[in-house]
Amino acid sequence: MKKYWKLITLTIIIMAGIGTFYIYDSLAADAYPAFTIETNSGNEEVIENLLINAHYGTGQNIQPVQITKDEAIYANERSFFERLDGAYLSPERKHLQENYRNFMRGKAIYGSFYEDEEYLVYANVNIDTSALEARSSSIEVSMLDKGTDETTSFVYDIPHSSEVNHVALQDVQLVNDNVTLITQNHSRSQGNLAIHVYEFDAQSHELIREESIISDQAQEQNQFTDMFMLNETDPMSSKDYAVFRNVVREEIRNNDGTYSHEEISNELIAYNLESGKIEDITLTEELKEFGRVNLFDGTNLYFTKSIENGLEVVSYNIKDKKIENEMTVELDQVESSQAPSFPMVNEGGRELAHLTVHDKNLYILSRIGNVEEPADLIVIDLETEETIYEGEISEKGQNRDSDEKYELTITGIEVN
Amino acid sequence: MIEVKELIKKFGRKKVLDGVSFTANKGEITCLIGINGVGKTTILNAIMALTPIHGGEILIDGKAIHKDSYEKITFIPDAITMLPQMRIADAMEFMADFYESWNQERATEMLRFFKLKETERISSLSKGNTAKVNLLLGLALDVDYVLMDEPFSGIDMFSREQIADVFTSHLIEDRGVIITTHEIHDIEHLIDKAILLDNGTVLKAFNTEDLRESEGKSVTDVMREVYQG
Amino acid sequence: MNRYLKLVNFEFNRFVKIYVVLLAITLITQIIGVILKSREYVANANEAIYQEQLSTSEFLSQYGTMSFDTIVRSVWFLGPIALCAGAVAFYIFLIWYRDWFGKNTFIYRLLMLPTARLNVFLAKGTTILLVTLGFIGFQLIILPIETTILKWIVPKDFRVDMGVHEIIGAIPELHLIFPQSFIEFVLSYGAGMMVVFVLFTAILLERSFRWKGILMGVAYGVVALFIMLSPLLVQDFVVDGYFYISEMVLLEVLVGCIVIALSIWFSNYLLKRKIRV
Numbered sequence: 001m002k003k004y005w006k007l008i009t010l011t012i013i014i015m016a017g018i019g020t021f022y023i024y025d026s027l028a029a030d031a032y033p034a035f036t037i038e039t040n041s042g043n044e045e046v047i048e049n050l051l052i053n054a055h056y057g058t059g060q061n062i063q064p065v066q067i068t069k070d071e072a073i074y075a076n077e078r079s080f081f082e083r084l085d086g087a088y089l090s091p092e093r094k095h096l097q098e099n100y101r102n103f104m105r106g107k108a109i110y111g112s113f114y115e116d117e118e119y120l121v122y123a124n125v126n127i128d129t130s131a132l133e134a135r136s137s138s139i140e141v142s143m144l145d146k147g148t149d150e151t152t153s154f155v156y157d158i159p160h161s162s163e164v165n166h167v168a169l170q171d172v173q174l175v176n177d178n179v180t181l182i183t184q185n186h187s188r189s190q191g192n193l194a195i196h197v198y199e200f201d202a203q204s205h206e207l208i209r210e211e212s213i214i215s216d217q218a219q220e221q222n223q224f225t226d227m228f229m230l231n232e233t234d235p236m237s238s239k240d241y242a243v244f245r246n247v248v249r250e251e252i253r254n255n256d257g258t259y260s261h262e263e264i265s266n267e268l269i270a271y272n273l274e275s276g277k278i279e280d281i282t283l284t285e286e287l288k289e290f291g292r293v294n295l296f297d298g299t300n301l302y303f304t305k306s307i308e309n310g311l312e313v314v315s316y317n318i319k320d321k322k323i324e325n326e327m328t329v330e331l332d333q334v335e336s337s338q339a340p341s342f343p344m345v346n347e348g349g350r351e352l353a354h355l356t357v358h359d360k361n362l363y364i365l366s367r368i369g370n371v372e373e374p375a376d377l378i379v380i381d382l383e384t385e386e387t388i389y390e391g392e393i394s395e396k397g398q399n400r401d402s403d404e405k406y407e408l409t410i411t412g413i414e415v416n
Numbered sequence: 417m418i419e420v421k422e423l424i425k426k427f428g429r430k431k432v433l434d435g436v437s438f439t440a441n442k443g444e445i446t447c448l449i450g451i452n453g454v455g456k457t458t459i460l461n462a463i464m465a466l467t468p469i470h471g472g473e474i475l476i477d478g479k480a481i482h483k484d485s486y487e488k489i490t491f492i493p494d495a496i497t498m499l500p501q502m503r504i505a506d507a508m509e510f511m512a513d514f515y516e517s518w519n520q521e522r523a524t525e526m527l528r529f530f531k532l533k534e535t536e537r538i539s540s541l542s543k544g545n546t547a548k549v550n551l552l553l554g555l556a557l558d559v560d561y562v563l564m565d566e567p568f569s570g571i572d573m574f575s576r577e578q579i580a581d582v583f584t585s586h587l588i589e590d591r592g593v594i595i596t597t598h599e600i601h602d603i604e605h606l607i608d609k610a611i612l613l614d615n616g617t618v619l620k621a622f623n624t625e626d627l628r629e630s631e632g633k634s635v636t637d638v639m640r641e642v643y644q645g
Numbered sequence: 646m647n648r649y650l651k652l653v654n655f656e657f658n659r660f661v662k663i664y665v666v667l668l669a670i671t672l673i674t675q676i677i678g679v680i681l682k683s684r685e686y687v688a689n690a691n692e693a694i695y696q697e698q699l700s701t702s703e704f705l706s707q708y709g710t711m712s713f714d715t716i717v718r719s720v721w722f723l724g725p726i727a728l729c730a731g732a733v734a735f736y737i738f739l740i741w742y743r744d745w746f747g748k749n750t751f752i753y754r755l756l757m758l759p760t761a762r763l764n765v766f767l768a769k770g771t772t773i774l775l776v777t778l779g780f781i782g783f784q785l786i787i788l789p790i791e792t793t794i795l796k797w798i799v800p801k802d803f804r805v806d807m808g809v810h811e812i813i814g815a816i817p818e819l820h821l822i823f824p825q826s827f828i829e830f831v832l833s834y835g836a837g838m839m840v841v842f843v844l845f846t847a848i849l850l851e852r853s854f855r856w857k858g859i860l861m862g863v864a865y866g867v868v869a870l871f872i873m874l875s876p877l878l879v880q881d882f883v884v885d886g887y888f889y890i891s892e893m894v895l896l897e898v899l900v901g902c903i904v905i906a907l908s909i910w911f912s913n914y915l916l917k918r919k920i921r922v
Contacts, residue, residue, distance in 0.1 A: 006661050010779045017782025021809065022827040076814070080828045084890040098888075106886035394836045466756055466922040486759040497754040499659070500747070513651055514758050623860075 005050070011384045016239070032056060032063065033395040035072040037377060042389030044069065046361055046379050051091060052393065054410045067407075092236060096120075103144045103151055110141075112172040113182075115236045123172035124182055125158075127161040136158075137167045139198060141179055142273070154205040156198070160409060170229045171242060173274045177202050182242055184227065185212075192216055193225050197245060213271055213278055214244060222251045223264065230296040232270075233414075239298030242280075253334040268301070268326060270318045281318060293400050295307045297357040300324055304355065311353060313362065315382065319354070327385045331366050358415035359390070365413050373411065417441050417477060418489075418561060418592060419464065424471030425458055432458055435615035442560055442592040445583070445606055448461070449597060449639065450613035456596035457494075460563045463594070464491045476561065487517045489561040492554035494569060496546050500539035504532060504549055508556075513555055523556035523589070532577060544575030551579060559593040568602050576602060604635050612642050619643075648760040652768035657775060659663050659743075662738065664776060667732055668783055670916040671725035678721020679791045683798035686711045690803060701802060714815040728823070729780045733773065737841055740769045741848045744922075752922055763909070763917040766845060773841050774834070781822065785809060832898070840902050842908035843869045849912050853919035865911075869904050876900060 001008075033056070037047055052067040056074070066073040066088070078088055086109070096113065102121060106385050111124035128129045136397060142153040166186040173180045179196040195214040199222040200207055218225045232239065246269055249261040252408040268281040286305055295302040299319065305312045310331040315324040332352060354365040360383055366376045379389035395406075418440040425433040432455045447486050461467040463474055465481045473508045478487055498507040504527070512518045527534065530548040541549060549565065554562060568576050582588065583606045597603065609626035612619045627633050633641075655742040657664075689708060693699045698796065699707070716722055753763050788809050795804065807815070813823045824830040847862030854861060876896040880888055 004654050007657050007775075010657065010775055013786065014775065014778045014782040017785035018778065018830070021785045021823070023829065024810065076825060080826050081891045081894070084894060086890075105888070209789070324735070443796060461922060464757060465917075466920070468919050468921070483759055483761050486757050492751070493750070493753050493759060495748050497751060497757075499751055510655070514648060514760070516759070610814065 004402045032065070032074050033067070033072070034391055035395055037069050037391050038066065038394045039389070039391045042379065042387070042391070044389075046389050049091075049358075049378070049416045050363065050377075051414050051416065052365065052410060053412045053414075054408055056408050059233060079104050087257065091414070095416075100144060107142070107177070110167050114172045114174055114238070116174065116238050117176055118146055120146065121172055121174055121179060122237075123169060123179070125167045125169045125183065127166070139167075139181060139325060141172075141181075141200065143179070143202065145226065152205075154200070154204075156200065156207060156292065167196075171235070173242075173273055175203070177198075180209060180273060182229065184229075193227050195227060195229075195271075199272075199276075209276070211276075214246060214269055217246065217248050220250070224251065224261070230301075231293070234299045234301065237298065239281075240275060241298065243296050243318065244269045244271070258366065279318070281316075282321070283316070284323075286318065287323075295355050295357065300357075301355065302355065302362070304353075311364065313364075313380075315362075325382055325385055327380070329364055329380065329387075331376060354410060354413045356413050356415055357382070360414075362373045363415060364415060365393075365410065382410070417474040417475075417593065420459065420463065420472070420479075421441050421474070422472040423459065423462060424473065425455065425462060426470050427468070432470075434463075436613070436616070437472075437619055438595045438611045440561070440592050440609070441602075444592055444608040445595060445603075446592040446609040446611065447595050447597060447603065447607040448598070448611050448613060450634075452598050453498045454613045455616060456598075456613065457565050459549045460491060460493075460565050460594065463563060464489070466491075479577065479623065486620070487515060487557075488559050490554045490559045490561070491563040492550055492555050492565065494565045494567075496550040496553075498538055498549075498553065499538065500529060503535055505534040507538065507549065507553060511553055511608060516531070517558040519556050522558075522565055523552060526552045526556060526582075526587070529582075543570060544572050547571050548579065550582055554563055555582070555587050558645060559591070560587060561594070562588075565594065566596055566598070568597065568599070580587060580606070600635055600639065606634070610635050610638070612639065614643065648766045649768055652758075652764055653758075653771045653775070656740065656768050656772040658741075660776060663732070664779070667725075667729050668780075670777065671729060671780075671783070672787055674725045675722050675787065675791055677792065678719055679794045680798065681721065682716045682719060683711065683795050686715075686803070687851070689797055706805065710805045711795070711799045711803055712902075713795055713812050714809045716791070717812055717816055717819075725785070726780075729824075733777050733780070736776070737773055737844055738848065740772065741845070741852065745852065752920060755921065756916075756920065761913075762920075763913045766810055766909070766912050766916060770838065770841055770845060774838055777837070778834070783842045785823070788812065833895070835898075836901060839869075839905050839908075842905055842912070846912045848914070849915045849920065853915050853921060854922075864890065868906070872900050872904050872907075873897070 009100055034114065036055075037050070037052075039047075039256060043194065046068050050208040054065050054067060055062045056065045058064050065072050073088075075083070082088055085097060087097045092113075093109065103120060103122075108124050112122040113124055114123075120143070122178050124140045126138050126140055127134045130136075137158045139156040139158060140153070141156070142151060144151050168186070172184040172185055173182075179200040179202050181200075183196045183198065185194050185196045186192070187194075193216050194212045197205065197209065197211050197213050199209040203365045214227060215225075216225050226245075228245055230243040230245060245266070247266045248264045250264050251259050252262050253259055268277045268283070270281050271277075272279055281301075300317050303314045303316065305314075307328060311329045312327070314326050316322070356363045360381065362380045364378045364380070375393045377389070377391045377393065378387055378401045380386065381388045421437050423433050423436040424431065426614065437461065437516070438446070438457075448459060450456055453479070458467060462469050463476075474488055479485075479637075481489075498510070508518075508520070508523055512520060512635070530545070530552065532545060532548060535546075538546065538549065542585075551564075551567065555565070559607055567579055571579070580602055583593075583603065595603065596608070607624055609621070611621045620638065622638065624635055627638065671755035686708075690704055693704045693708070694701065744750070744755060756762060758765070759883060792807070792809075792812075796806070810825075814818050814825065819832060824833045847865055850862040850865060876888075876893060880886060880893060
């Protein structure tokens with residue numbers, strides 16, 4: 001054996017170095033704080049399916065983490081194969097990949113999905129970038145009949161025109177057995193942004209209707225339009241309305257030679273999917289002063305305004321054109337200078353809270369910058385306007401140095 | 417018995433060996449004779465499967481060469497096949513490690529006979545001593561056949577005599593030996609069988625003893641006849 | 646001990662002197678790097694605090710804290726790693742060619758060993774793998790030592806301590822060499838060994854057919870590359886994204902195994918039938 005001592009030493013170095021590295025890896029779970037949602041009062045059932053997306057860490061080493069009622073799972077704790085398909089990233093994707101594995105093959109993750117009891121619909125706009133001059137786009141639709149487990153697909157080539165330069169899919173819905181697509185169409189020339197509707201017969205795959213429902217309001221050379229659809233709390237579900245924000249800004253040359261933008265108009269526009277008509281949303285002067293919430297659950301719009309000791313929340317029903325709820329929520333606020341993400345209350349760069357709505361319950365999570373300060377979670381029943389749950393994100397078993405500089409940044413909440 | 421049958425070897429388009437056939441028996445010294453470049457070394461390489469052949473067949477005791485054959489046949493090339501940084505002891509250890517047929521007693525005996533020191537590095541040996549170590553590493557294996565490529569070339573006179581002595585000793589006895597040379601003098605009296613090669617073919621193969629007895633000719637005489645006649 | 650292990654031992658011992666030198670260079674250079682970078686930071690802090698009259702917190706907000714990833718990004722740290730990687734890449738070729746070159750042609754000996762010639766091939770491959778893993782293991786062992794040196798030099802208030810995992814996690818360029826999970830480690834080094842075997846096969850082609858062999862070696866490399874790319878080409882041009890990424894990884898593992906098997910089989914053939922001394 002004496003002859004082999006060098007080789008044996010090398011083997012020991014390999015085992016010791018690499019072995020410890022990966023054994024430590026399996027124990028690494030302990031290195032990150034175990035955040036959970038701790039209930040202070042109320043029924044825990046309402047947070048059973050609540051998911052908080054966050055980042056944990058400092059500087060170079062930031063770990064995405066998902067916090068639920070009982071556990072916090074860090075991205076690097078996921079198995080290699082789990083990470084590959086990214087199903088864990090969103091419960092929606094997980095649901096689709098697990099239940100419709102074959103249908104989901106070859107479906108672009110940035111495509112749109114619609115799901116009801118009978119059908120699962122996928123739509124995507126493919127842009128042929130191989131032709132530089134005239135970009136040809138096509139709409140790809142796949143429909144799964146859940147009853148028969150049959151998939152039908154069709155492709156519609158968007159007629160080539162110099163008008164349309166880029167088509168961005170906003171949503172797909174199944175309305176009266178017709179596949180309805182809402183797109184944002186850009187044209188080559190300036191000031192030509194429009195929201196389009198494409199409607200296909202689900203059986204014959206014929207294009208029934210193609211219409212521009214909102215067109216560009218910019219009048220002058222120096223005016224710019226920003227037109228986008230409000231995110232919904234559950235983008236895959238059937239809904240009555242699609243809501244758009246249409247903002248026109250004007251570029252103003254300052255005295256010092258720099259440019260700034262000034263808002264000329266800012267309106268909310270509702271599109272009734274059933275009737276195919278635009279409906280105006282006329283807000284009271286008071287509501288217009290509220291912060292610009294982009295929260296929309298398919299029926300109601302939610303406006304929030306920060307007040308001294310919390311939030312004022314107003315929900316507006318588009319169909320009935322009336323205010324449904326009006327209430328104040330007490331909240332400890334934590335200030336932050338982080339860039340905003342949606343949907344959440346955002347006032348002048350100051351993030352106040354993350355919001356979501358599920359089953360007529362409003363979920364509010366006060367944003368936090370530092371793990372030392374627990375974030376409050378409040379659930380309000382919108383029908384009774386009563387707080388039915390109160391809790392906080394807290395760290396289970398503090399097993400790290402209190403003076404280590406770490407930070408938990410919450411990026412969003414969702415209930416499924 | 418080593419049988420070489422209709423051996424063909426090409427380098428590019430050029431046929432170096434064109435149907436060479438001969439046999440070498442156990443207990444005999446067979447000598448391949450021919451001028452430089454005639455393909456003597458190539459034949460030995462081919463027997464040891466160190467170079468691909470393009471036709472013909474080589475059998476050792478009736479079988480094609482396989483991995484276990486290397487316990488029964490060994491090749492001593494014209495340059496030493498050990499790492500220069502090794503000591504003689506390391507080289508012997510290497511051989512003992514890999515060959516079951518390694519005979520350390522015999523190696524020690526030869527070491528003494530050649531007056532070599534175990535602690536010497538191969539890279540620091542003289543030409544003659546390097547050749548001796550090379551010979552030692554091959555002959556200390558208990559093998560049936562030994563192939564030697566020009567064991568006397570470029571070596572001083574005294575080393576040459578020492579090596580020649582080995583051929584008459586028990587180290588060679590009973591084994592089948594194939595030796596190549598382009599210069600016959602030193603070993604003429606040792607060889608049992610001569611194979612004269614030219615232009616990739618065997619010009620003449622004969623038993624030296626028989627020829628001397630029947631025709632009274634030495635190997636040199638026959639060579640003169642064959643090559644100049 | 647079977648002859649394969651003896652050959653591995655023998656091949657490693659032929660490289661061990663250079664290997665120890667490389668390990669020593671790595672250790673010394675990295676430690677010098679840690680000391681210099683830490684001292685530089687402390688010197689900056691001293692100057693700012695005593696001469697420019699900054700408070701500790703002002704200094705930290707202007708210059709930031711010191712952590713080990715600053716050192717990892719420096720040439721003191723990455724230089725030796727690059728050197729070792731280069732040495733391994735070079736030795737993949739040298740491990741074969743050194744047996745042919747020089748007056749003492751050791752390849753005669755290797756090919757005349759009473760063992761399957763494939764063992765010589767596998768032993769050389771194993772040596773490359775062990776040498777590579779040895780570098781990795783050594784680096785992982787010396788990292789905690791180096792972070793300790795940093796802790797000696799930079800006071801606690803000025804630094805953020807990082808574990809070995811955090812240090813490597815912070816530098817994506819190192820993930821290929823130090824994969825984050827064991828399964829990725831196996832995949833990464835499995836792919837590495839595949840490349841080594843393909844190169845070995847190309848070298849043996851050159852050694853068997855010389856000039857023509859170079860072209861054949863290149864052609865073999867292209868074939869191997871094509872086999873490796875085939876799942877990607879099928880995914881993109883034939884089935885249009887049919888496979889999930891996890892399935893693609895499994896397919897790549899499968900074709901990778903095919904390339905390894907093909908290389909070993911082909912090399913075995915070359916060593917048995919075509920090799921020239």
